[in-house]
Amino acid sequence: MLAEQTHLRRRVRTSLAGFGAAGLFSLRVMALSPRVLIRPRLVIEQVYSLGSRSATLVGFAGLFVGLVLALQLYGVLGRFGATSSLGPVVSVAVLRELGPVIAALLYAGRAGTALASEIGLMRTTEQLSAMEMMAIDPVNRVVAPRFVGGVIAVPVLTLIFDFLAILGAWAVAVKMMGMDAGVFWGQMHTTVSFRDDFINGIIKSAVFGLAVNLIAVYEGFTSLSTADGVARATTRTVVISSLAVLIFDFMLTAFMFRGI
């Protein structure tokens, strides 16, 4: 009993210490991030590496989500004689929820893991130690540009997802089902709010971008210097950031869209 209590106490203390370390690391990364903008080349490289290389995946996902959503909703709305609401329903669902959440989850799987494993391998091959020995802060030189690049990339990927999802819905509704294009766009135009739906969706994606990128760089930077350590960091990045996206989504939705 006593041994169990001691074990539990040690685990709680270790977890709290872990949270504290992660918090301090996050604060340090965010404090250093504005300085990175003095050297835009470093950030642009990361936006390309993390964002552009994820764009095809996110774009395809957006297109097919739009196609499926329109197919499903056309039938359901048709039962109530409300097919004219297809455009607004799809666009609200995509702009408010599906775009930010799915783009962030795909980014975590595609770029977050790459980020964690790249930094983890730099730790394993002593590249980070070598930088420290050259009097160069690896958080400033390696972590911060990747973090800023990733934070810029996620909302842009969300925009791509949103655009292609709505395009997919238009293709199904107008080109496949023969719905009037004027009704599709007109209803969307009058119902969808730029501030409440579009801007709030982008704010959500920015928050998800902050969370996913912080988790990825932290896991990579603190990974053990072994193959197993890097593999664990990569897995933890996907698991923790996916959960973080869903939890933040609930919190932000409750805060932003209550009563709208």
Next chain:
Amino acid sequence: MGPSGTGKTTLLRLITGQLCPSSGEVRVDGLPVQALRTRELYALRMRMGMLFQEGALLTDLNVFENVAFPVREHTDLSESMVRNLVLMTLQAVGLRGAAERMPAELSGGMARRVALARAIVMGPEFIFYDEPFTGLDPISLGAVVRLIRRLNHTLNLTTVIVSHDVGVVEEVADCTYLISDGQVVARGTPEELRRNRSEWVRQFMDGLTEGPVPFHLPGTDYARALIEERE
């Protein structure tokens, strides 16, 4: 020098401030390394160069950019000056012809020479080598040894080499410390160590399996372990 796992690399990391000792103090040029603030430690490291065991080259940069890396980070030199400085340093290690290669395209010996070029490009006062001779073929080994010796004498550097390669260290060292289990067990010039009759020193210098450092790690009784396994 000392056997594997005896704390040589740990000592090097303590000297360069990468680790904090649980007790005691490390002073470099009179400065207490572990008591320094980050900025002061980085200022001290500007006076140091370090060659890691596997080179630790930045894998996303080519050889030229690896050597130019500390120069670009710490100075505002013009591009032509950076180019000249890097090419001169690469020429000194014999790898100017590999300037455009990526680290993955280099052999182990070449990677260490590039890492050496990167370590000296900022003109350090001290240079630390962590097992620089491990895993090198005889030609690469000869090249690295000659380079270390030449750099020492030409640049008048204070050099600390961590190694367990007795023959090579005898060639380059002015003074050798033998350590075991975190303790200095002998010190002196290579000639003095050759004459040292201590059992420990003889076992290490002559590569004997029998001596104070046991071949078998202490464990349970061998016969009993086999019987228990069968049962």
